[in-house]
Amino acid sequence: MDIRSSFEALDKKFTAFGGLTGGGITRLLYSKEWSNAVHALKETLEKDGFETQFDSVGNLKGRIEGSKYPEETIMSGSHIDTVVEGGHLDGQFGVLAAVVAMQSLKAEYGQPLRSLEILALAEEEGSRFPYAFWGSKNFFNLADKADVDAIADGEGVAFKDAMRESGFDYRTEDNDYNYIKSFIEVHIEQGKVLENEKKSIGVVNGIVGQKRYTVNLKGEANHAGTTPMGLRQDAVVAFSKIANQLTDRAREIGDPLVITFGRVDPVPNTVNVVPGEVTFSIDCRHINQDELNQFAEEIDTCIKHVSEEEGVQYDIDLWMDEAPTLMDERLVNEIQKAAETVVGESEWKLMSSGAGHDSQIFAKYIPTSMLFVPSINGVSHNVEEETNVEDLVKGIEVLKQVLYQLAYQA
Structure with missing residues (x-):
């Protein structure tokens, strides 16, 4: 399986959901563009043999059952929403990187020992409604109905009406997340550090x-x-x-x-x-x-x-x-080893994240880590957001190596 061509095909497909004439994406929570994207992702995963499931608010999981330790799950993903006139990589790259990495592992090695799951979180940005991390906060049973029941978007559409129009509703039961043993999020840096230092991979040890x-x-x-x-x-x-x-x-x-x-x-x-x-x-x-x-x-x-x-x-x-959020030391070490294998010792950097991410929510409950790829000119939350495809592929290859160690090794 060719990682580059697989990613480029998926990126082109999903950038069309909310894609703008001048480039970039506007894909806001519970919009028609968002709904089309998450259902297309569900269909894509099912065609490739993943078991899929929406939770009540619209977080989507795709699962490959483990052969020996199915109750132990290694998860990777990110959020599927964007800011207004955002780029095609913020959030989306983390979801598609997980898809491609797991597709490649399955094609090359077959069924893993531990279960693998892709997670496409419903929302992180807070761009349509005045509430951020709706996806990850619901994943960990943190979101309060009272916080959003009376809010509306800039057009006056109520949060609860938009949610129900998309086929979702408030969480009525607590989610079980204790089966997840590791979560890895891949993201563009959204800054200039890696590009300026000519590094291909950022190994994230904490979020500010x-x-x-x-x-x-x-x-x-x-x-x-x-x-x-x-x-x-x-x-x-x-x-x-x-x-x-x-x-x-x-x-x-x-x-x-x-x-x-x-x-x-x-x-x-x-x-x-x-x-x-x-x-x-x-x-x-x-x-x-x-x-x-x-x-x-x-x-x-x-x-x-x-x-x-x-x-x-x-x-x-x-x-x-x-408060600052520290990543799991063991997973940080795994990403470091994978980065050295894929890009060499001189092309990766240990760094903190200056932006907030879903991983800061995850890290409070399960072992979590992140890896970055460079952003051209540090541009993000902008239609000009871009990363060299070679760096995107390296990020996917590092993720694949980490998932292999965690899910396929005894």
């Missing part, structure tokens, strides 16, 4: 923790021409000082700490009025919990100090506080 804030500063709106500089309570000036000081401090501390001010909403946001109010976001990430907590203290101190200095009031809302 994240703290996200919404900060509101209130000063005084006033006339831009008649209010002297020394008498202003300019909320945007206060914001700019906070952003500059914290950015400089993050650069001083250095990698892997990152801070981002992604959204800024000044009021009244007009050319001839001193802005009296601004609301902005802060996204801060680090792989080390202590370092992340320490920088969070600096964030609070900086906001309070600058606000007092500029004569504005402040409100700080820490609305996300996710």
